[in-house]
């Protein structure tokens with residue numbers, strides 16, 4: 001089962017792997033033709049009713065695979081308004097090859113040709129709400145016709161996010177859905193065929209640009225609240241800056257007053273809130289929890305805190321009292337399995353920290369995905385295990401991020417990852433945030449290495465990567481692989 005939104009992400013990932021959507025469209029269109037051949041003999045009259053999105057494009061392909069049928073293709077709208085390049089190319093191919101095509105420019109003049117089979121390709125997973133004109137009139141005519149209705153991907157009017165079906169939607173006899181079934185399709189009376197369209201398994205196993213699409217912030221929003229610093233000062237500063245670079249509006253660092261000035265000195269963009277002492281102790285916990293909850297912050301707990309007993313006790317008390325979203329990193333990690341917390345956590349251990357949390361002791365994170373998944377399930381929180389390849393799991397879903405370069409083994413990249421995770425956690429669930437953050441961090445390392453002219457990245461600084469975060473999130477670096485999906 002896959003939602004329409006997730007499907008779009010997977011096909012973006014497939015494009016990045018070199019299997020562009022136009023190829024998938026060819027497979028989709030072919031799959032629909034196969035079902036038509038099962039339900040109707042050659043020579044039968046077939047009417048294709050297509051919309052201007054990729055759902056329509058699939059059916060333009062179908063027409064080519066039904067050469068021994070009597071096919072008429074109706075486009076709802078003008079061909080110059082077809083919404084995507086690949087769909088337009090498939091429409092143009094029909095015209096050049098002299099297939100029977102018509103453009104319906106006015107719903108009042110809509111007329112279904114005499115037919116025995118209707119292919120409903122008006123709307124697929126791009127739909128929202130009940131059908132608007134001219135699709136509404138067309139759906140009425142389709143439902144009233146004495147013909148077998150074959151729907152492409154979903155019946156038009158069906159919402160592939162939640163299974164709701166618009167009152168004025170198409171009532172299909174057969175549905176040819178792609179790659180995997182969609183939520184709610186099984187509740188329809190139609191026969192459902194799930195067609196394999198050649199999406200590589202890697203598109204769902206490896207984090208790619210599609211996962212980033214699901215998590216990309218569209219506006220400046222949220223406050224990061226870093227509880228870090230004491231023995232170290234660079235780590236909280238990097239994490240706090242990475243959160244700002246990932247779309248947060250404000251980034252606070254609560255730190256001991258002995259180091260607050262130093263942390264502020266790294267970056268004027270941060271707001272440093274000093275507390276008394278030279279390290280975090282339980283005395284500060286109530287204030288910190290009140291602040292974080294009072295302002296709906298996303299907390300980053302751990303960077304540079306050190307592992308003094310009273311600091312770890314404070315981190316424990318913090319997580320036991322706090323109920324909001326947080327990223328837990330570094331010395332605070334071993335506490336997580338020991339506590340009961342209502343907080344929503346992303347834990348970001350490296351291999352050593354994973355073992356220190358009581359997780360599996362592994363050489364190669366990717367080879368140990370299953371163990372990491374089991375560990376995340378036991379822990380009850382999202383684990384983002386970072387290494388050469390990162391593994392992200394919420395105990396049910398597990399993804400591998402295989403981006404980045406050897407130079408990223410330098411100190412500080414983990415702090416960036418914590419900051420990016422917090423920035424994305426403001427917008428999406430912790431699994432989606434962690435997966436996309438791993439991708440963004442890795443790509444940022446690649447972008448910097450590229451700019452510096454050495455692919456290995458050996459010699460990059462974590463702080464060099466700060467500026468590359470927006471490049472990956474909103475700029476060309478995130479879009480570089482998108483190829484065919486440019487419209």
Ligand SMILES: NC(=O)C1=CN([C@@H]2O[C@H](COP(=O)(O)OP(=O)(O)OC[C@H]3O[C@@H](n4cnc5c(N)ncnc54)[C@H](O)[C@@H]3O)[C@@H](O)[C@H]2O)[C@H](O)CC1
Pocket residue numbers: 007008011021024025028051052053054055056057058083084122123124125126127128129130131132133135152153154178179
């Ligand atoms: N991997 C895959 O899933 C593949 C899917 N394919 C097919 O592509 C469609 C999804 O295509 P998309 O272009 O995103 O959207 P649609 O064709 O579904 O429709 C968009 C179109 O509809 C208009 N619209 C939206 N809501 C309404 C409404 N309530 N009433 C009327 N019109 C509406 C919107 O404005 C757009 O113009 C998927 O289902 C598959 O069939 C690929 O071909 C292969 C890979």
Ligand SMILES: [K+]
Pocket residue numbers: 055120121122123124151152153154155156
């Ligand atoms: K459809």
